[in-house]
Amino acid sequence: MAVLVPLGYLWATSLVPGTYNAADMGYADYGGGPAGGHEHMHHEMNIADLTGPKTGTPDVSVTLVARKEKKGLAGYTLNGSSPGPLIRAESGDLVQVTLINESVPDGATLHWHGIDVPNAEDGVAGVTQDAVPVGGQHVYRFRAKDAGTYWYHSHQVSSDEVKGGLFGPIVIAPKTPGEVLATIHTYDGKRTINGLTGSQRQQLTAGTAARVRVINTDNAILRIGLTGTPYKVVAVDGREVNKPTPTTKAYALAAGGRVDLEAIVPPTGLRFVAGTAALTLGIGPVDPPTAELPAETVDLLTYGTPKAIGFDPAKADRRFEYRIGRRIGFLDGVPGLWWTINGHKFPDVPMFMVAEGDIVRMTISNTSGQAHPMHLHGHHAVVLSRNGVASTGSPWWTDTVEVGNNETYEIAFVADNPGLWMDHCHNLPHASEGLMTHLMYAGYVTPFRIGGTTHNTPE
Incomplete structure (x- = not known):
């Protein structure tokens, strides 16, 4: 009994719960700021009203048909392919x-990873919309x-649907002659580049400024880079780097992250290496020599x-801790x-509460x-420091930061986009396991529910 009673508890x-409201999850963490925001709100606002423009002719209009079907290596497709089609827009476009959803049995959504859309357009099942049924x-x-360089993917049973192929690239920028996706x-x-295994080649004239837009849709960090000539890291997670300098080092790209690499194509060509010399993309007038990435x-x-x-991070209105740990126990009855x-297992996790206009600092630690x-x-967010060492380079703006063990x-x-926003690990199985x-x-509510008759399962 001494063992069984505590175990049973x-x-x-x-x-x-079989169904619950994401807004009621866990416990409120106000980060040292006021509980109700900066001013008292007389009524609650519905995040379903936080849409993009409802009127106006779109500059870019795309229809994506999601199917569960075996196509090449993929188990799911968008418009018959995986990755789904490249969506291209320019800054300012609607x-x-x-x-x-033609045949994805669990339902599907589209989340615009890295694009800071209005909350109702964020595509998270059970949080900002219901999953789209068959x-x-x-x-x-x-x-x-x-x-910048972004991607879209399903945020319904995402640990399965993204892995199986429900994703694609989206680029907000005019197409340039040297662009490589x-x-x-x-x-x-x-492992594939643009859905294909092995080595590929893209013909570019010597002297062209190649801009390689790299998207890591996997669950783990990738060491990537260009060989054959020095290159610059010109953008990270859709944000330009200030005055980048040439490098020959590799680049560690977080799961879900994007990076734009730029180099002048030499007569001998250059090569993009995607983590392994077995998966590369030759770029230039000739097939460049193979090479390993430097250490x-x-x-x-x-x-x-x-x-x-x-903005001034020293004037933070909220200071949060996001301490990632691990412990033995039960999650939804499963040992x-x-x-x-912060020492709590899902769903008893902190809800980070802010008010619009707040300057927010967050310390993410991982043991x-x-x-x-x-x-x-x-x-x-901008990275202020890592392991206590302050950032001294270009402002490092990111939406997906790799926090290593013991880092x-x-x-x-700045809290400038109202709503209810997921903050999770993009190793998607980890998210489904409670991270x-x-x-x-403050002052917002969601009409959507996780679970229940809608079967919303965001992770």
Whole structure:
């Protein structure tokens, strides 16, 4: 009895309700700021009203049909392929995407990873919308503000659907003659660039400025880079790097992260290496020689040149801790070794509460034994320090930061995009195992529910 009673209690208290409101999850953490925001709100606002422009003819209009079908290496497709089609827009364009679910049995959504869209357009099942059932459709509309390299993917049963192929690239920028897209994904243990295994080649004239837009859609960090000539890291997670300098080092790209690499194509060509010499993309007039990536990696903490970030992190209104750990116990009645946030297991995790206009500092520390690519929806944060060492390079703006075991990052951002936003590990199985919480703006409510008759299962 001395063993069984506590075990029974732990089992019972670990059960996740069959349906629940994400806004009511866990416990409120106000980060030292006021509970109600800066001023008292007389009525609650519905995040379903936080849409993109409802009127106006879209500059870019795309229909994506989601199917569960075996096509090449993929188990799911969008418009018959995986990755799905490249969506291209320019800064300022009104983008409209219609998702039609033809045959994905669990339902599907589209999340615009790294694009800070209005909350109702964020595409998270049970949080910002209901999953689109078979035979259903959903229209997303948003203004493409920030030029950069992004991607879209389902945020319904995402640990299965993204892995199986429900994703694609989106680029907000005019097409240039030297643009090269490299969407990296592993299907059933086979790593691919743009859906293809092995070595490929893209013909570019010597002297062309090649801009390689790299997207890591996998669950783990990738060491990538260009060989054959020095290159510059010109953008990280859709944000330009200030005064980048040439390097020959490798680049460590977090799961879910993007990076733009730029180099002048030499007469002998250059090669993009996607983690292994077996998977490369030759770029140039001839097939360039194969080469391994160097052991050293670019450190964004010191890369590039400082410039103003537009706000003062020293004047933070909220200071949060996001401590990632791991412990034995039950999660939804299942015994195992589960992730914790600030010592708490899902769903009893902190809800980070902010008010619009707040300057927010967050310290993310990890003692869980594994690395975690941490992704905050709806916002870009700037890295202030890593392991207590301050950033001295270009402002390192990011939406997906790799926090290694025994590492601590301090980040800061302005709470300028109201709603209810996921803040989770983008190793998607980790998120489905409880490494997931939310950033919530005071005064907002969501009409959507996780679980229940809609079967919303965001992770």
